[in-house]
Amino acid sequence: MKVLATYSIKGGVGKTTTAVNLAQQAAASGSRVLLWDLDPQGAATFFVRVKPSVKGGVERLVSKAGSLAANIHATDDPAVHIVPADFSLRHLDLALDNTKHPTRRLAALLEPIADRYDVALLDCAPGITLTSESVFGAADALIVPTIPTTLSERTVDQLTGFLSEHPPAPMVLPFASMLDRRKRLQRDIVAHLMADVAGFLPTAIPNASVIEQMGIQRSPIADFAPNSPATLAYRRLWADIAARIWS
Amino acid sequence: MLRRSSVEGDSVACLVDPASNSMWPQRFGVLGGDRDVDLGAGQSSAGFDRQIRCNVDDANTHLDGFVLGEVALPDVGAGAEPFDTRDVGQDELAFGLDGHANSMGRPDATFDALVLVSTFQVPEHDTTAAIASIAQFGFVFGPRRTVTTTLVDTFDGRLHRAGLRLELRTSEGTELVLSGQDVVPAHLSVDAVPRVLTDLPPGPFRSRVASLIDVRALLPQVRVRMERSAGVWRDGTGKTVAIAELYENVHIINRPDIDRATTIEIHEVPGYAERIRRARTVLRGVGLEQCGLDTLAQCAAAADVDLAGFKAAATVPLEPDMAALDGIRAVLANLEVAIAANWQGAIDQTDTKFLHDLRIALRRTRTVIAASKSVVPAEVLGPAREGFAWLAGATGAARDLDVYLLEWKRYTDPLGVQAAVALEPVRDVLARHHADAHLGLGHVLGSERAAALIAEWRGWLAEPVSNESLPRRAGHPLGKVAAKRIARAHDALIDQGRLIGPDTPADDVHDLRKDAKKLRYLIECFSSMLPDKPRKKYVKQLKALQENLGEHQDAEVHIKLLSFLTPELDAAGADTNLMVAVGQLIQRLGQTRVAARSEFAERFADYDSPATRRSFDSLIEAIAT
Numbered sequence: 001m002k003v004l005a006t007y008s009i010k011g012g013v014g015k016t017t018t019a020v021n022l023a024q025q026a027a028a029s030g031s032r033v034l035l036w037d038l039d040p041q042g043a044a045t046f047f048v049r050v051k052p053s054v055k056g057g058v059e060r061l062v063s064k065a066g067s068l069a070a071n072i073h074a075t076d077d078p079a080v081h082i083v084p085a086d087f088s089l090r091h092l093d094l095a096l097d098n099t100k101h102p103t104r105r106l107a108a109l110l111e112p113i114a115d116r117y118d119v120a121l122l123d124c125a126p127g128i129t130l131t132s133e134s135v136f137g138a139a140d141a142l143i144v145p146t147i148p149t150t151l152s153e154r155t156v157d158q159l160t161g162f163l164s165e166h167p168p169a170p171m172v173l174p175f176a177s178m179l180d181r182r183k184r185l186q187r188d189i190v191a192h193l194m195a196d197v198a199g200f201l202p203t204a205i206p207n208a209s210v211i212e213q214m215g216i217q218r219s220p221i222a223d224f225a226p227n228s229p230a231t232l233a234y235r236r237l238w239a240d241i242a243a244r245i246w247s
Numbered sequence: 248m249l250r251r252s253s254v255e256g257d258s259v260a261c262l263v264d265p266a267s268n269s270m271w272p273q274r275f276g277v278l279g280g281d282r283d284v285d286l287g288a289g290q291s292s293a294g295f296d297r298q299i300r301c302n303v304d305d306a307n308t309h310l311d312g313f314v315l316g317e318v319a320l321p322d323v324g325a326g327a328e329p330f331d332t333r334d335v336g337q338d339e340l341a342f343g344l345d346g347h348a349n350s351m352g353r354p355d356a357t358f359d360a361l362v363l364v365s366t367f368q369v370p371e372h373d374t375t376a377a378i379a380s381i382a383q384f385g386f387v388f389g390p391r392r393t394v395t396t397t398l399v400d401t402f403d404g405r406l407h408r409a410g411l412r413l414e415l416r417t418s419e420g421t422e423l424v425l426s427g428q429d430v431v432p433a434h435l436s437v438d439a440v441p442r443v444l445t446d447l448p449p450g451p452f453r454s455r456v457a458s459l460i461d462v463r464a465l466l467p468q469v470r471v472r473m474e475r476s477a478g479v480w481r482d483g484t485g486k487t488v489a490i491a492e493l494y495e496n497v498h499i500i501n502r503p504d505i506d507r508a509t510t511i512e513i514h515e516v517p518g519y520a521e522r523i524r525r526a527r528t529v530l531r532g533v534g535l536e537q538c539g540l541d542t543l544a545q546c547a548a549a550a551d552v553d554l555a556g557f558k559a560a561a562t563v564p565l566e567p568d569m570a571a572l573d574g575i576r577a578v579l580a581n582l583e584v585a586i587a588a589n590w591q592g593a594i595d596q597t598d599t600k601f602l603h604d605l606r607i608a609l610r611r612t613r614t615v616i617a618a619s620k621s622v623v624p625a626e627v628l629g630p631a632r633e634g635f636a637w638l639a640g641a642t643g644a645a646r647d648l649d650v651y652l653l654e655w656k657r658y659t660d661p662l663g664v665q666a667a668v669a670l671e672p673v674r675d676v677l678a679r680h681h682a683d684a685h686l687g688l689g690h691v692l693g694s695e696r697a698a699a700l701i702a703e704w705r706g707w708l709a710e711p712v713s714n715e716s717l718p719r720r721a722g723h724p725l726g727k728v729a730a731k732r733i734a735r736a737h738d739a740l741i742d743q744g745r746l747i748g749p750d751t752p753a754d755d756v757h758d759l760r761k762d763a764k765k766l767r768y769l770i771e772c773f774s775s776m777l778p779d780k781p782r783k784k785y786v787k788q789l790k791a792l793q794e795n796l797g798e799h800q801d802a803e804v805h806i807k808l809l810s811f812l813t814p815e816l817d818a819a820g821a822d823t824n825l826m827v828a829v830g831q832l833i834q835r836l837g838q839t840r841v842a843a844r845s846e847f848a849e850r851f852a853d854y855d856s857p858a859t860r861r862s863f864d865s866l867i868e869a870i871a872t
Binding site for chain 1: 423425430431432433434435436448449450451452453454455482484485486487516517518519
């Protein structure tokens, strides 16, 4: 099982929509996917219509007797399961801090189910916290949505800088998120990022209203707009990622 | 009180204490049928070694729990002590019980979410009533669509044996579905029906299939056309919580003689087990009969398709004190089944394993025939020896070229991209020779001589043996005869091996390899009466020697073939780059040959050791006396 995490230091960059749509795309290309919602907002959980619930709360989940299997729910895609979030995840840092090896705890929770899924996709809350360090300890790659602003490169640099000081570091796969192609500056920034930032993926996800509709439709966009440019972009993005991961 | 629901046959339900990793024997019982059964204290049964599924609930609390795993349960009677479950298979998960938290003092509740399918047979006139009864729960059925589903597996049922099922579903599009018990289903859209691994796109789906099927082709096992209506039960948020699939007008393609009933399958959605329980109860309530197999498996069974496929066994049950002729005939008859099973696949080149397995069966047959002097009548032995030598010889070139092409990348990749590209014309030439060799093999296998040989052989194996004029050892105990032949083969291998030195010609090394193979075949063919432990130990030592000899011989054969092809390439106007690359390849193969040769002395010394002799002696002793 490959462990991927949609992660960014910044919030509001499209991590959750990326996680949900990539889970769908991975499943459509033959993978068995476990989506793990690690954000107390539970947006990924909401998008797949699953009740926000962590059995026994987050303390129970990360404790020695905790089990991901106990929290797994199917989504409407038979190849995508989810470990839903609830508001108790706001205490995840604290709960991890009470464990013996906090930065290895998420990896340890994933290990017993590693042969059941091909991909575990962790949807993370923003920031660099103890939870993110535990994510870094579990992930093979970080999928980093990067909005095309002048500070974006700096954000990616901050992340890679942090990771280089905390080995072993997962692969970092940034990509352009929420791109408004009408704006020349954004196009230029994305071109610059793709050319200059190591590992930057060649597919950009557009800033499309169809993505916003996910909140109303409560499903990945491929389910209600299968031929939209955004769906096709997520398909290409997954192909980019798969090529890096399984090459 | 605990209760559980079973979907198939007898099984065992149990409670597991996640803290102590032990079960409470007073809380498990043997269950049968699909009904809730109270598990009273002390119900038990001895000697279970099977899959268990548990679905535990109580009067007030439903726990969505399933445990699945191979479990060896000791004979536990009423009041026995809790037993350790550490032997339980990897997939088994301990689960605590919310509903029993107080009484057991275990507030922990975990469960393993698995997909469960319940299949009901629907009498034709009851279809509407059945649909109506579950529709009132909230199942909304979509339009009826014609679906053709092909169950695909290898000739030897590798996916089935691994607990997986690969279906090719064709409706509005074509998709592959890889599923199984305790397996999250994977879906992959495909443009064409995959036959070999490389027909699948790279990725996890292919990797999972690859690890099981290797070079084997994917073959259709059973094809079913049916009209499918999917019913979805959604909760208030629109989330699917259970799925019902109605299959009507089910036809097994090419088997019009088989009628299939309408079925309803209820598919559990992991995490929502309660809904499926209610749906099952309703269907049972309207008098539908639950089946042990799902719709597709029922079709396979009705069409007499053994999903486990064909798997050749080298040996058959043998006893050391049975008559040698009877034992040897049983072994040869078993090998004949393998020859017949792989014959057509080798002609059609369905996959390279058919020819490989055919060759193995022919070689084993030849080895046993050669060891049957004075046991099998000479008038049978002589023609069989000659006939099978001819047949086995005819398979050699095709198999060598199969191996060459299969191993091509392994040979050329280390030479670098440039050389690998330059060598492409060589691969083309090899492919042409490969096609010719298989054509020749096809002619031999399709010849009258081959048909007569096999018919005669099969006839002798099937006919009752006359007790008149049998060879002198025909009635001797099989154990003694086999022990003597195996010992002779072992001694020959030791004697010949000791003669091999650094300058020994390659042909002599090849002869030694053949001796090692003969010995291995004899051990395999008579393995059912040999003690397991010393046999495995001895075969491990023999195998290490064989690997070394095999590596040497493969390199030798391929160097000879390349040297043979070089004038052909030259005559065809091969450029300098190609000839240089050929030289590099020969050099590399030469290095492999030299390395294998220099390692031989050490490997042989390991084999020709007192430890090997001891395992051999204990192997033989068991049947020689």
